[in-house]
Every structure is written in structure tokens, then in C-alpha cells.
Amino acid sequence: MRQVHIDRGRSGYKHVTRKGFDAAKAALAAGVVGTLIVWKLDRLSRKGMGEIGLLLDQLDKAGGRLISVVDGLDSSKPNARLIMATLSELARAESKTLGERVGHAKQYLRGQGRWIGGQPRTG
Template sequence: MHQHTTADLYLRLSLDREGKTAIDRQEADCRAWAERNGLTVRKVHIDRGRSGYKNVSRKGFDAAITAATAGVVGVLVVWKLDRLSRKGIGEVGKALDDIGRVGGRLVSVMDGLDTQDDSARVTIAMLAELARNESRNLGMRVGSAKRYLRRRGQWIGGQPPYGLLVDPETKKLVHDPETAVYARLIADEALSGKALVHIARLLNERGVESARGGEWNSSSVMQLLRSPASPDSCRRPSTRSRQTGHAST
């Protein structure tokens, strides 16, 4: 028997830059809608830091769709339709068909859409395609900007590799006078065939703080060795710099 008085919430945030606040806001709005409409929230499914456009695993999405299409709940509530998916009507349409087949409903709170109203499907189809196009165009703009910065030899963004920092004027990677010598030490030890655990122990014995703070271990050393950096920004510090413990500039 279909549980028409129960609802599951699906919440998603692509980039968790706002911390927990953005997810909390989605949940509060969705819960308020459910309460106004006499529904009991059974479960909240969350995909934090997961794209709705790229082909990535979304366990929260899968669980939410499964519950709604199996008739475990009568209503699947999302904050906005683009939180559910940015893959267009292909994915959204299938979800609508599967949920509708068992007599369920999809509700998008901020869009004011409820598939209980037959006319909502047309609007949902339009919004689904708009979300897909928006993500595709954004990806094209970001890709173009990154290619431009790479051609200029500038850092494309994010945390610079250990031992390097971004020059505020040129936006290029330069040696960090505090950590470059240790980055070179790690590279030299690794190239000489030393085990990662040995390198971590060596750094800890010297009182060197890891890239994320605290002590080094084999995993943090491996992560550093895999960090991307352009050849121009990874030149070996001078002999004098390595001896004195400061990177050349």
C-alpha cells in the first residue's frame, strides 16, 4: 500500500563552499512545505559535494529515487528541480515516469511544482533542459578560462602544491620559502627509492608540519608526490638554498 502521507527529502550541493548552511536551508524549506501539507518526513537523502550534471555516483539520489519508485513514500520533495538533476529531461523524465507509475508525486518547493498537477510536467521538462544547458555552458566557460590561464603559465585555482605558492601579481606558481626545501627533500628521497613511511618518519623527526597540519604519514607523502605542478614552477632550488633551508626565488 502506498504511503501517501509520508515524504522523503532529497538535498544536494555541488560545491560545499557554504559549509553545512546551504544544505540546512534546503532541508528547512522542504520540511516546512511538508508540514504545511500534512506530510511526515520519513528520511532525508543528501549528496554533498556531488554534481547533478557529471556522471558521478550519487548514493543519496539513488536511495531517494528507489524509495519513491518502490512506493515506500508517497512524495519525493526537492528544494529546486536542479537539485534533483542537471542531466535534462532524460534523467528527470524517467524519474517522473517511475514515480508516477506507483502513484507517487515529485515536488519542487522553490519552483512551486507538484506533479499531482498534470500541467507541472511541461514546466518540469523545460526547467530540466534549462538546468542541463546551464551546466553545459558553465563547463565550457570554465574550461576555456582554465586553458587561457595555462597558456599564460598561471595557476588555474585551488590549493597550490606543497612547496609552492601563487604570486599575487603574476598569478604564477613560485617557491614557498617556508616549505619548498622540504618538498625537494621529499622528491629526492622518493627518487632515491626510499619508502614513503621512511620519508614521513624523516619529516616528523625534523619537526616539519604536514601540508594539512599535524604529522606526516605514507598517505600524505603519496598525495604530495601526486600533486600537479607546471615544469616551470618546479625547478630545483639552488644548492645554497637547500643547504640553508630556504628556497631560491
């Protein structure tokens, strides 16, 4: 059975509810589906090895697998788990670094009394 789960506009880095991600994990754990296919691993999660490792453990227990199309990875293949763990940590670090850069830029612009972006004020 094919199911599509989408979390449009939901962060894979922040601690927010992701109904699509949760539904996909539940379908895998219940054996409703045997394979989770994602476009790219960093679109699935940016929380690092902790979250991806738990997901891979759940997949192993359920006899399922994770495929990342762009990364060319299939968790059923040798060494894929190690590569997925590394890529998940790189995605986590990238998100953290980007957040710090944006935060510093906004802090600087505020200090200069300049517009920091977003919806322009009216009036």
C-alpha cells in the first residue's frame, strides 16, 4: 500500500509536531508499509543521529527500510546506516550554523536601526 505523508512548512530541525513524519513512522512500525522513501535525508530530519538512529532501529525491528533518492542510499545496503548517520549530523550542524548566522545578522541590523526583513510595517 502506498501512502504519501507531507509536513509542508514544518521544520525538521525545531521541536515541532510533524504529523506526516509521525504517521509515516507509525505506518512503518505497524507493518502497513515496508519502505520509507524520502527525496533527501536532510528533508526527513535535521535533528541528527539521535532521531535518524531511532528511526533506523524502528525500521530494523519492523523489517523495513529507508531510501533517500537524491543521496542514493538504501538502509538495507551495507554501510548505508553509517552514511545516513553522518549525513544526518551534517544536516543538524548546517541548520544550527545557519540559525546562528541569521540571528547575528538580525542582531546587527537591529543595532543599526535597519529593517531585518519580514512583513514591512505599514503607516
